[in-house]
Amino acid sequence: MRFSKIKDNDIANGLGITMSLWTQGCPHHCRGCFNSETWDFNIEKEFTKDDLKYILDSIDKNKIKRDLSILGGEPLCSQNVEGVINLCKEFKKYYPDKKIYLWTGYTVENFNEIQKEILKYIDVLVDGKFEEDKKSLAIMLRGSSNQRVIDVNKSLKQNDIILYEIG
Numbered sequence: 001m002r003f004s005k006i007k008d009n010d011i012a013n014g015l016g017i018t019m020s021l022w023t024q025g026c027p028h029h030c031r032g033c034f035n036s037e038t039w040d041f042n043i044e045k046e047f048t049k050d051d052l053k054y055i056l057d058s059i060d061k062n063k064i065k066r067d068l069s070i071l072g073g074e075p076l077c078s079q080n081v082e083g084v085i086n087l088c089k090e091f092k093k094y095y096p097d098k099k100i101y102l103w104t105g106y107t108v109e110n111f112n113e114i115q116k117e118i119l120k121y122i123d124v125l126v127d128g129k130f131e132e133d134k135k136s137l138a139i140m141l142r143g144s145s146n147q148r149v150i151d152v153n154k155s156l157k158q159n160d161i162i163l164y165e166i167g
Contacts, residue, residue: 017066
């Protein structure tokens with residue numbers, strides 16, 4: 001998995017304060033994407049054990065309660081998905097009660113078997129490609145109205161898509 005940055009204190013991606021990881025590389029190339037610098041698969045850094053250790057050691061730095069947000073780029077593309085799964089699995093070992101938010105341009109109904117594995121570890125999934133003609137600054141946790149904010153745990157229990165209740 002490649003990534004472009006880790007932001008320790010993010011108030012734009014998640015509810016409250018999160019530590020955010022931006023994966024590098026995206027096959028979708030959505031028109032109007034706010035983060036097109038993360039499209040290229042050949043730049044930025046390879047995610048290492050040191051980066052994982054940094055996240056695990058820093059998530060509660062300065063006694064600030066943080067959750068984890070993973071966005072991109074595309075976290076669930078074939079080049080990144082296994083690394084993202086490993087990150088989430090390790091994170092949940094140490095912090096089972098912290099939320100993991102994940103943004104993807106794929107829709108959960110179309111996940112392949114490897115992508116479905118991530119559902120064991122994340123709490124909130126924002127799925128669907130950004131659509132510029134449906135862009136809205138008035139909606140939380142997503143850039144366009146076609147995207148869904150899914151409560152993963154409730155969805156798995158009920159075997160149906162259950163939207164996350166914000167607020």
